[in-house]
Amino acid sequence: MIERLAGEIRLPDDRTSIPSRPKLGISTCLLGENVRYDGGHKLDRFLRDTLGPFVQWVPVCPETECGLSVPREAMRLEGDVNAPHLVTVKSRVDITDRMLAWSRKRLDVLAGEDLSGYIFKTKSPSSGMRDIKVYNARNVAVKKGVGLFAREFMKRFPLMPVEDEGRLHDPGLRENFIERIFVYKRWQDLLKSGPTAKGLVDFHTEHKLLIMAHSPQHLRTLGSIVARANASDQTFLFREYVEILLPALKLPATVKKNVNVLHHIMGYFKKILDAGEKRELLEVFERYFKGYIPLIVPVTLLNHYVYKYNEPYLRRQMYLHPHPVELMLRNHV
Secondary structure (H helix, E strand, O other): OHHHHHHHOOOOOOOOOOOOOOEEEEEHHHHOOOOOOOOOOOOOHHHHHHHHHHOEEEEEOHHHHOOOOOOOOOEEEEOOOOOOEEEEOOOOOEOHHHHHHHHHHHHHHHHOOOOOEEEEOOOOOOOOOOOEEEEOOOOOEEEEEOOHHHHHHHHHOOOOOEEEOOHHHOHHHHHHHHHHHHHHHHHHHHHHOOOOHHHHHHHHHHHHHHHHHHOHHHHHHHHHHHOOOOOOOHHHHHHHHHHHHHHHHHOOOOHHHHHHHHHHHHHHHOOOOOHHHHHHHHHHHHHHHOOOOOOHHHHHHHHHHHHHOOOHHHHOOHHHOOOOHHHOHHHOO
């Protein structure tokens, strides 16, 4: 029965509304464009072919867009890890100022793009977001740097979900990042409709179980903010809420925390399900806890009961459908 449900359950059209496609900034080479220093690309087929139909890409190549040629001399970061210089390896040309001046202008343009996230190129001295080699005066490298453009981007947009494509090969990190971009997109859509107390209460209600899966402590804090929705300045309140929400969602939704949410959802059916159905659910939860089955199996079974018994609160919960099912992200976590 479980396998059949996992393969066949489809959510009805009247589920909680799915936002319009999020806009994501991305290193141009990851889409297969030949903009690398060696004239090649670093096509990531998952990003282009699987995630691509559900997002809008905004490609950015700092090196070509700041005027460098294809192909071009390789570059690296040198000097202070916290304020490195971008220098060509052989000719020793320092293009730091050129890159930073271009970055400031490009970030002004990106600020108007309404991005919901950004995917950087791992190991890039311009677009790498972590663990980039920085060479000291003795020509010894430490992997503690950040690419020049990536650093400026994250300073300009500190709350925006960002990742590099290398880390997205990890199923857990991939699911977490894509979940966050869709949450952030829903948040942006809420802001566009105008910050109101009702809007904040509805958003929080729909995301309660999703937040619980990441951090019950943050959920309590966010709940206390929402409780002041009618008595506080809306602009300040919304800012306070999102500044807690997005860091909370970066915390891993562990197996233990997911099981806690699954049991919480099951509690809504304690007077409806018979003994056999309850036993089946508990067995499925246990198999997930032990790593025998992925999260999609208990979630699919719970979705079956949500729609069978028309449970209105759970129908609104983004935890049960946080991102397009076609991406199959919970099939691997």
